[in-house]
Amino acid sequence: MSIEFLLRVFEEHQNDIAIYWRGKRFDYRWLYTRIEKWRSELDELKVTAGAVVSIESDFTPNTIALLLALIERGCIGVPLMWDAPEENKARIYRIAQIECAFHFDVEADSYRFQRLEVANDHDLVATVRGREHPGLILFTSGSSGDPKGAIHDFTGLLEKFKRRRPTRNMLLFLKFDHWGGLNTLLHNLSNGGILYTVQDYGPDSVCKLIQDYDIEVLPASPTFLNLLLISQAYKKFDLGSLNLITYGAEPMPELTLKRLNELFPSVKFQQTYGLIELGVFRSKSKSSDSLWVKLDMDYRIVAGILQIKTESAMLGYLNAESPFTEDGWFNTGDAVEVDGEFLRILGRKSEMINVGGEKVMPQEVENTILEMDNIRDVLVYKEKSPLTGHIVCAKVNPAAAEDPKALARKVKKYCRARLQSFKVPVKVEVVDEAFMSARGKKKRVI
CATH class of the missing domain: 3.30.300.30 (ANL, C-terminal domain)
Incomplete structure (x- = not known):
């Protein structure tokens, strides 16, 4: 059972809060019980192992439990943001060959189920099914043309969460269709931590959540952190509980990092690195105000471009050529500089x-x-x-x-x-x- 290690944590922490959502608390006993109920509902809906299933929502108590129930069942999950443009959703449905869909009302946390007249025949989907493992399909942003669909064997992604680690009050800021968001979700749940969900991603709302729930860790993008500076929302709320801000997904402007360190001298800033194709890696910044980072993974630099080899790598793209070299290294497309054991991520070669x-x-x-x-x-x-x-x-x-x-x-x-x-x-x-x-x-x- 692929989530057995999570269920053990849920039993150990059954009286502890698992999720804060719209001002309501849900403990680990509730989460464990809701997964049990989803098992029955999936039986009634005839959602079987290997089915390609989309969840059109955001992080809610029900969708978190459903995602875990689908992993347990051996389905291939496709998380989608409920408010994504319809044209983008249509592309994703076509590329992923989605067979079943859960459309959620994110305010009521209720759903509508849809069975599509599709039989997925993709070779990579067949590979996951042949292993009798759960799968995950995530999509690139698709800023030009069709987004690329990366398919994972979920078993490999789950492996790193089996080791217990300390947790702190962490905002579930990165989104439902983003591996950074799923990484935060699984890290907290595998360690009995609390998930503080976000409904409004504006700086004022995020700062209010930090103040109201004594949030200690904020995972965010450099663009959001720059927006935080521009808005000056940090002046309206008490952010004294914050002790760590992690940033990734794109290069951080030097000036933005400098200003953040000046404004929040007691907060540690840590650069992270991850891709939808590979997962998120453990990292260590050279210092709080440095853009140089040490990554805990096997990598090499070829013609100034970062290549990575990891057990958590995707199987491939559903609709694009393989980015792996003949000897199994993933070409990230990220230009980097090297200083001993530290790297500086310069940006995408495509940009x-x-x-x-x-x-x-x-x-x-x-x-x-x-x-x-x-x-x-x-x-x-x-x-x-x-x-x-x-x-x-x-x-x-x-x-x-x-x-x-x-x-x-x-x-x-x-x-x-x-x-x-x-x-x-x-x-x-x-x-x-x-x-x-x-x-x-x-x-x-x-």
Whole structure:
């Protein structure tokens, strides 16, 4: 039984709180009992081992119990956010060949079941079924074209959670369809910790949860943390309980990390590293204000790109070529620098801007522009050019109203004084918009 180790924890902690959801408490006895009830409901609905089953929801008591019941049954789960655009959901249903679907009302925590007229015939799904193991399908953000569906044997992902570790009050901030969110879920449940769910991901609401529940650990993206600085929500609430903020999913701007350390001197900042294709790895930052990180995994650097070998790696993509080398290393696509046992993640190779053969990482230009006065946020991206291949472009969000043409000229002048000429934005647009995607990362495809 793949979740037997979790059920033992639930029995040990049966009188302890497992989940805080919308102001209500659910203990581990409730969670254990709800999984038992799901077994009967899945029998009635004729959801059998090996079925590809979507859960369209967010983290709620019922969906947490359902996900665990599906793992126990040996189904292949596909978590989807309930508020994802319908076009995105349709793509995922098609790519994953979903056979059964649970559509949740996240406010009532109730569901509607749907059986689709689909018989999944994908070879990788057949591999999971042949092992009689549970599976998991997660999708990339799909910012351009179809998202890629990564299929896992869930047994490999669960292995690291069998070792008991200390828990602290941790916000379940990363989302239901994100491995970071599932990693937080399984870490807390496997150690008898408390899951504090989030319904509103705005800075004010998150800060209020930290204050109300004495949250000690906040896992977040650099883009959200920058939004926290911009909003100044931290001034409205008592965040004294926080002692650790972990960040990952995208590179952290140097200036953002510096400001965070200045504002929260008693909080430790720790960089994490994980991918939907591999899971989340244990890591250690060189220091709280450093972007250099030591990763607890087997890796190698090939032509400046990080490659990883791990037992928790996905089986492959449902709709894309394999990213594994012939000798079994996963090509992450992340450009890195190396300093002894520490790495610095520079960003995705796919986001790199090629200007006449010269390589530009968007984060370097963003870090420079963020140093300027009156800049709240910036997004650097590429556009095609018939002459140079690409040009560097920037959207800037000013803190206070300023003449757009004058601000654009100032940005270019500031960059020319500090960057090589090919890194200076050719096009600068002044906007009043957030650059955060539904997954809390910067939207780099314009």
